[in-house]
Amino acid sequence: MLDFLGTGFGELSAGNIVLICVGLGFIYLAITKKWEPYVLLPVGVGAILANLPGTGLLVYPSDVPGEPGTLGFLGVFIEYGLVRYTILPILIFIGLGAMTDFGPLIANPKLFLLGAAAQVGIIIAFLGALLLGHLGLADFGLKEAASIAIIGGADGPTTIFVTSQLAPGLMGVTAVTAYSYMSLVPLIQPPIIRALTSKKERQTYMRPQVREVSRREEILFPIVCILLVVLLVPRSAPLVGMFMFGNLLRVSGVVDRLSETAQDSLINLTTIILMLCVGARMPAEVVLRPETLMVLALGLVAFAGGTAGGVLLGKLMRVVSKEPFNPIVGAAGVSAVPMAARVVQQVGQKENPRNFLLMHAMGPNAAGVIGSAVMAGVLLTFLG
Amino acid sequence: MPAIDWGQVGTIAGVGLGMVAAVLGILTAATWLMGVVLRRMEKRRQMGGGKDRAQS
Numbered sequence: 435m436l437d438f439l440g441t442g443f444g445e446l447s448a449g450n451i452v453l454i455c456v457g458l459g460f461i462y463l464a465i466t467k468k469w470e471p472y473v474l475l476p477v478g479v480g481a482i483l484a485n486l487p488g489t490g491l492l493v494y495p496s497d498v499p500g501e502p503g504t505l506g507f508l509g510v511f512i513e514y515g516l517v518r519y520t521i522l523p524i525l526i527f528i529g530l531g532a533m534t535d536f537g538p539l540i541a542n543p544k545l546f547l548l549g550a551a552a553q554v555g556i557i558i559a560f561l562g563a564l565l566l567g568h569l570g571l572a573d574f575g576l577k578e579a580a581s582i583a584i585i586g587g588a589d590g591p592t593t594i595f596v597t598s599q600l601a602p603g604l605m606g607v608t609a610v611t612a613y614s615y616m617s618l619v620p621l622i623q624p625p626i627i628r629a630l631t632s633k634k635e636r637q638t639y640m641r642p643q644v645r646e647v648s649r650r651e652e653i654l655f656p657i658v659c660i661l662l663v664v665l666l667v668p669r670s671a672p673l674v675g676m677f678m679f680g681n682l683l684r685v686s687g688v689v690d691r692l693s694e695t696a697q698d699s700l701i702n703l704t705t706i707i708l709m710l711c712v713g714a715r716m717p718a719e720v721v722l723r724p725e726t727l728m729v730l731a732l733g734l735v736a737f738a739g740g741t742a743g744g745v746l747l748g749k750l751m752r753v754v755s756k757e758p759f760n761p762i763v764g765a766a767g768v769s770a771v772p773m774a775a776r777v778v779q780q781v782g783q784k785e786n787p788r789n790f791l792l793m794h795a796m797g798p799n800a801a802g803v804i805g806s807a808v809m810a811g812v813l814l815t816f817l818g
Numbered sequence: 819m820p821a822i823d824w825g826q827v828g829t830i831a832g833v834g835l836g837m838v839a840a841v842l843g844i845l846t847a848a849t850w851l852m853g854v855v856l857r858r859m860e861k862r863r864q865m866g867g868g869k870d871r872a873q874s
Contacts, residue, residue, distance in 0.1 A: 543849035550842040557831045568822055576822070576830070650856055658848055666841050801842060808841045812834045
């Protein structure tokens with residue numbers, strides 16, 4: 435009856451109502467539980483808006499039957515900022531670079547290796563997703579599997595960057611899964627760390643940061659990274675290049691205004707638009723499928739696999755290292771900056787109150803960001 | 819959904835993990851080398867400065 439007035443009630447499906455409730459749930463969690471509020475608040479609003487019919491926020495329907503409609507406000511950002519040119523996650527990487535301190539990694543470069551080991555989770559989830567597709571349990575091909583697996587990189591913008599190019603339909607689900615598990619790192623990682631290490635290993639005391647890092651080293655590091663990584667994996671250039679560019683703004687000491695803008699205004703503005711778009715990529719017909727539950731399960735497998743890979747290499751480094759080495763530091767290699775490093779600090783200090791592992795864990799944490807960006811570049815090289 | 823080419827899957831998984839390990843391994847070596855060279859240069863510069871002061 436209300437259709438006559440041009441209202442959306444007539445077109446509202448049961449699926450839309452479920453997703454609107456999910457959006458409201460995200461807003462509730464963001465405000466009352468302070469659960470990833472910078473992500474879940476805009477994602478929740480985006481999901482609500484995407485599931486309200488007839489808004490034209492994504493596409494204005496064409497007057498001519500059969501012709502595509504015109505892009506709406508969010509549709510323009512999704513089409514040009516994500517699906518076609520993938521600008522938004524790359525801009526986030528400039529801000530992340532400007533916020534990252536590579537000092538602990540430069541002081542102790544072998545921590546890079548832990549960032550590599552933690553990418554094992556991506557491969558495990560990739561194979562798991564393909565197996566589900568092979569068994570006919572899900573509609574996952576190579577591109578979908580890669581988009582789900584990259585959740586294991588524990589890096590929201592990297593997940594969005596890969597998914598928007600390989601499987602744009604999955605972007606809302608994979609992004610929300612990645613950010614949700616990143617906020618659940620304090621619950622996911624400690625049991626895995628405890629299962630894979632002995633009490634004696636967890637109590638291992640590590641000396642505070644081994645040496646001071648000079649300004650010259652800090653400046654050369656991002657330049658060396660750009661040259662080496664981009665030459666080796668050119669498709670990682672948008673992420674690694676902008677990450678290191680952002681870091682160079684920070685450490686150069688000559689462009690403070692640009693550095694502050696990247697750390698503050700740029701990342702905040704981009705986060706608002708990006709997260710609204712992620713929420714808007716959660717229409718009922720895409721999300722309310724059994725595959726969504728499988729993405730959630732595979733994301734968890736990827737996180738757990740990455741944590742296990744880092745800790746196991748940490749155990750190996752403990753054996754070969756001359757200095758005492760606490761293997762739980764490896765768990766920070768999954769990136770999830772700085773949450774994973776904080777978890778390592780908490781677990782380490784609980785076992786041995788003398789231990790202060792935060793700075794040691796920040797090394798593999800930063801290496802994990804580079805590692806997942808490289809893995810993203812490799813996946814795009816093969817499948818993009 | 820087309821059939822999965824498991825050979826390609828193996829290549830992606832193997833090359834993917836191998837490439838990440840290789841890139842981060844190279845970065846480990848490059849960062850270490852950069853640190854050694856810069857610290858040595860700094861030391862030499864300081865020693866040179868000390869000698870100059872002694873001569874003057």
